[in-house]
Amino acid sequence: MAGHWIAVAINVVVGLTLVWVLVRTIQGRPIERRIVFVYIALAVATPLFMKLEAPLAETPEVQSIVTTIKELPPGSRILISFDYDPQSAPELQPMAEAFIKFAFKQRHKVIIMGLWPLGPDQANQAIRAALEDPSVAELAPEYGVDYVNLGFQSGNEFVIQGMGSAFKNMFPQDERGTIYDNIPILRGVTNFSNVDYVQVFSSGKPGTREWVQVAADRFGATVGGGTTAVQAPEMYPFLRSNQLIGLMGGMTGAAEFEKAVEELGKANTFLLSQMFAHATVIVFVIFGNIAYFRSRRRDASTDAPTPGGIS
Numbered sequence: 001m002a003g004h005w006i007a008v009a010i011n012v013v014v015g016l017t018l019v020w021v022l023v024r025t026i027q028g029r030p031i032e033r034r035i036v037f038v039y040i041a042l043a044v045a046t047p048l049f050m051k052l053e054a055p056l057a058e059t060p061e062v063q064s065i066v067t068t069i070k071e072l073p074p075g076s077r078i079l080i081s082f083d084y085d086p087q088s089a090p091e092l093q094p095m096a097e098a099f100i101k102f103a104f105k106q107r108h109k110v111i112i113m114g115l116w117p118l119g120p121d122q123a124n125q126a127i128r129a130a131l132e133d134p135s136v137a138e139l140a141p142e143y144g145v146d147y148v149n150l151g152f153q154s155g156n157e158f159v160i161q162g163m164g165s166a167f168k169n170m171f172p173q174d175e176r177g178t179i180y181d182n183i184p185i186l187r188g189v190t191n192f193s194n195v196d197y198v199q200v201f202s203s204g205k206p207g208t209r210e211w212v213q214v215a216a217d218r219f220g221a222t223v224g225g226g227t228t229a230v231q232a233p234e235m236y237p238f239l240r241s242n243q244l245i246g247l248m249g250g251m252t253g254a255a256e257f258e259k260a261v262e263e264l265g266k267a268n269t270f271l272l273s274q275m276f277a278h279a280t281v282i283v284f285v286i287f288g289n290i291a292y293f294r295s296r297r298r299d300a301s302t303d304a305p306t307p308g309g310i311s
Contacts, residue, residue: 010046014039018283022290028298030291036284043280047272053264054271056256061239064246065224066102066260068197074107076196077189081211082112082119082126088203088228089122094267095226095254096126096201102261104136109185110147111195113171115159115206120151120175144174145184151175157210164191164219192221201226208235212243226253 018039021031069078080100084092103110112127114120127147130136141147150171153159162170167189168180180186188194198221200211208225215221222245225235229250238244248257251274254267 010042014042014046022287025287025291026294028291028294030287039280039284040277043276044273047276048269050269050272052272053259054255054268054275056252056259056271058260059253059256061247061249062253062256062260065199065248066246066257068222068224068245069102069106069108072106072108072196075109077109077111077185077194078103079111079113079192079195079198080123081198081200081202082114082123083116083200083202083204083207084122084228085116085118085203086122090270091228091250091254092201092203092226093122093126094251094265094270095248095257096122097129098254098258098261098263098265098267099199099201099226100126100130101133101136101263104130104139104141104146107139108196110141111150111185111189112148113150114152115156115210117152117154120149123149144178148183148185149175156206157214160206160211160214161218164214166190192219195221198223199226200224203228203231207231208244209238212238216243 024031072078080096082096100110112120112123114123127149131141150167151174153170155162155170159170167186171180173179174183192198192215198211198215200208200223202208202211202225208223208227208231211221211223211225216223223243224246225238225244226248227235227250229252232247232249232253235244235247235249239247248254251267251271255271258264258267
């Protein structure tokens with residue numbers, strides 16, 4: 001809590017010094033470039049210590065995921081595919097962690113897999129983060145009973161195709177080497193007809209598009225997506241056609257999901273840092289324009305001919 005108020009105090013001081021920078025700019029004495037970098041660094045860093053909620057509107061694509069999970073009866077099986085690597089983790093890991101926490105709190109069973117080699121590792125990190133939450137820890141989710149990580153399988157969309165016939169054919173054992181039939185959570189799970197919801201976190205191919213085209217279209221699975229901001233626009237045609245039940249797009253989608261499930265976390269904090277940094281850049285763009293037009297006016301007045309002089 002002390003860190004929050006220290007960060008608030010720093011931001012107040014920064015705001016006041018910006019007034020000083022504006023005055024210097026108007027006087028024709030702009031600050032050095034390296035000082036601007038200090039302001040950007042403070043804008044990015046201080047929100048990390050502040051307990052603030054990012055101002056976000058509710059969007060139907062995110063709310064649809066929340067509503068769908070809430071309406072599932074306790075004990076429902078949710079399949080989560082981690083189709084990304086550490087390069088995309090800053091955007092996707094926060095939404096994955098928030099989603100798993102939410103699923104556990106709703107008393108659902110979580111089945112994890114990945115079509116990217118490092119996806120299951122990202123899943124393990126998300127699971128550990130979820131289990132550190134006191135409200136999740138008191139539920140004591142048990143591996144093999146409440147959640148399982150089937151690991152990575154190569155083959156892209158052909159893996160999804162194979163799972164439509166039998167999950168066991170694609171994942172004969174989990175990442176720990178336990179035989180499929182010996183995992184309690186997987187008893188009675190043959191194919192997509194035995195899971196209640198599919199959530200995909202993806203940053204490319206294979207990813208959400210392939211899950212929609214195969215799992216949703218061919219096998220009737222209910223699929224929700226979580227993608228990077230760059231990939232999100234490609235998913236909206238699937239949303240409009242109801243092939244995709246909902247979508248979390250980038251850091252904004254992750255922060256909105258956290259807000260919707262009352263679980264403010266990394267996405268909210270990182271989004272605040274982005275907002276502060278963007279606001280600071282805009283302020284200095286304005287200051288730069290003031291300095292530019294003032295210098296033009298000064299040059300014009302210097303070049304103007306004096307009375308009786310030669311132009």
